[in-house]
Amino acid sequence: MPSDERFIRAASLIEQADGLLITAGAGLGVDSGLPDFRGSQGLWQAYPALGRARMHFQEIACPDAFREHPELAWGFYGHRLKLYRETQPGPAFGILQAIASRLPAGAFVFTSNVDGQFQKAGFDPLRILECHGSIHHLQCMNGCTNAIWPADGFTPEVDDDACRLTNAMPRCPRCHGLARPNILMFGDWEWIEDRTHEQEVRLGTWRRRLDRLVVIEIGAGTAIPSVRLFGERQDAPLIRINPTEAKTSSERGVSLPMTGAEAMRGIASELAGTGFLEA
Known part of the structure; x- marks a missing residue:
């Protein structure tokens, strides 16, 4: 399937949704120069x-x-x-925000990244779940x-x-x-997960209100598959963006083997063509 048809399919899934779940791994940070x-x-x-x-x-x-x-x-x-x-967030963040602003329930973020880039890009901190914690918070050793x-x-x-x-x-x-970062590390039985648990509760409350969720996954690998597995469990159409590991088994899925910036620009172009986003 040519890439332009993939963008068309991804744009169609977004237009039909009432909420967007953004699931993001380290590849998204690479787009920002990390x-x-x-x-x-x-x-x-x-x-x-x-x-x-x-x-x-x-x-x-x-x-x-x-x-x-x-x-x-x-x-x-x-x-x-x-x-x-x-570091300033890359271009994909702004496009994701623009898409979320057009959906009735907006967006929620599920990320393994500890860098705080979503908050820096202007996403609502109360709609972000950092499953591995955050480097911007500390705990006692x-x-x-x-x-x-x-x-x-x-x-x-x-x-x-x-x-x-x-x-x-x-x-x-x-x-x-x-003190140490409030990050889930390797072999870590000491991580205090209270902050992340509160984020999980908020995500669950938001998710239960939705009837037509769409998931956009960006830069999530298979070595530590937390992000990929979470998105796959949502029983929702999945748009998977990854330069080397974009394959998805879902019949409702769309695979975009490219960077987050490239994929989101292509999707945004299609959405502008339908009038969903401003050109």
Whole structure:
């Protein structure tokens, strides 16, 4: 099926919907210029110090790294926090917002990304579910409290060459022990999921009001399939956007093997042609 016909089909599914569920993985962030950590080479290219140490993503993105190498762990996450604060959301975000504004129930976001790009793009924070948590929030390493608090007061200073934090690490306001990102890491039994659970409740309430949901999945891979599986369980038409893993088994699905920006521009062009969106 030529790609223009795929755009037509995707646009038709959107026009028939009363609400949009956006399910997003790391590929969407790549469209905004964020680094791709898939595979050790991607990580080591972005963080040469980890490459020199032959340190894999699972070894730095875990609670033990904060216990054993806190300056290194916070160097990695501090750099990411600074990067995400500085990065501007790519073009797909604006198109998704425009589509949502034309649907009766608007949109809800389900994402494994911890970067806060949807909030930065102007999406309603009360309509975002971050299934792996957020780098913009912290929790206590000691577990002295279940509190989750914003990282707004922490400005990381990082020696990029060594991937090490050079200023004071964030501390728990209660026990003054080391704080860590409120992110679900590898081998993580200590993640406090209360904030994400509240997001799940809000999504469930929104979802039950809909009769004609459509799902747009962008940049979600199969290595950690949380996002793909969630979208597939919705019993709704699925528009899957992924340069290398776009195949969908659903008869109501549309596969778009391209980047999020390319796909959303193509869909937006079709929707403008029907008058659903402004040209």
